[in-house]
Amino acid sequence: MPELPEVETVRRGLLAHLRGRRIRSVRVLHERAVRRHLGGADDFQRVLAGRVVADVRRRGKYLWWALDDGDAVLAHLGMSGQFRVGAPPPAVIDTETGTDADTMHPHLRIRFVFDDGGPDLDFLDQRTFGGMIFAPGGAELPAAIAHIARDPLDPMFDPSTAIATLRRKHTGIKRALLDQTVVSGVGNIYADEALWRARLHFERPTDRLTRAQAAGALTAAIEVMTDALAAGGTSFDSLYVNVNGESGYFDRSLNAYGRENQPCPRCGAPIRRSAFMNRSSYWCPRCQRPPRA
């Protein structure tokens, strides 16, 4: 699942592939991939033709292509979005639509073709939670994500602000870590890993955390995401890969997430899984004591 380390890995790959290239044409194959672009697929295709990519930037889990005219193309990978360089792999025969579906990847949503005749860029997305929009004037920061907090890899990130915001909230620590307006880039996997490292239960109330505890949770989140980035991100299945289709290997370094009933690497107690926000939280019952009710 793409969280900050995965999105940053993709950003680096995209930058190397896209910088200085002029878009010749765009083909949207699935309307849902541009559902947040107000003009729809036709407008998205039209408005991007002829544009030149100057840079690829990121805040939290969002990334955008800064165009050389000050506009931008904003993207979110959602659960399963991928940018892939070059012609995608398997042949799938689609007898419903006929056409050239038999030569295209079944999850291909948008294809970008460039003036230089070099490799295409494909946006693939199995679960279609991801998407792209055109962001006029958004090269520095698209207006659509102005509410997203700076992430820990941002040079302007201010830990003391994030700690204060966290402690002002009236909710559980994990909800707060997942709130992209507090600190961005953290998703379910790294929230669980950060809380395991910080020895805090996911339901600990934020308004009763000491400053040191809040700082500990935040520091742990920064460390685990930095470690994961160095490993190229976390891949459980084929849903997250870099622009060349390669997996990250941080899943081998996970201590809590996805390890129900396996021993805690620190104390040996079996890791537990609890329902949380229509998903799961993994935690060590000995290292991360639940708060009193």
Place this chain on the structure above:
DNA sequence: AGGCTGTCCTGCTAGC
């Protein structure tokens, strides 16, 4: 106003 829940979506897997 801020916290929280429901919803979107596909494909894999566990269980009967």
Place this chain on the structure above:
DNA sequence: TGCTAGCAGGACAGCC
């Protein structure tokens, strides 16, 4: 064997 239910979950609309 074949079906279904459950699960994975980021972000936001809309509710309270």
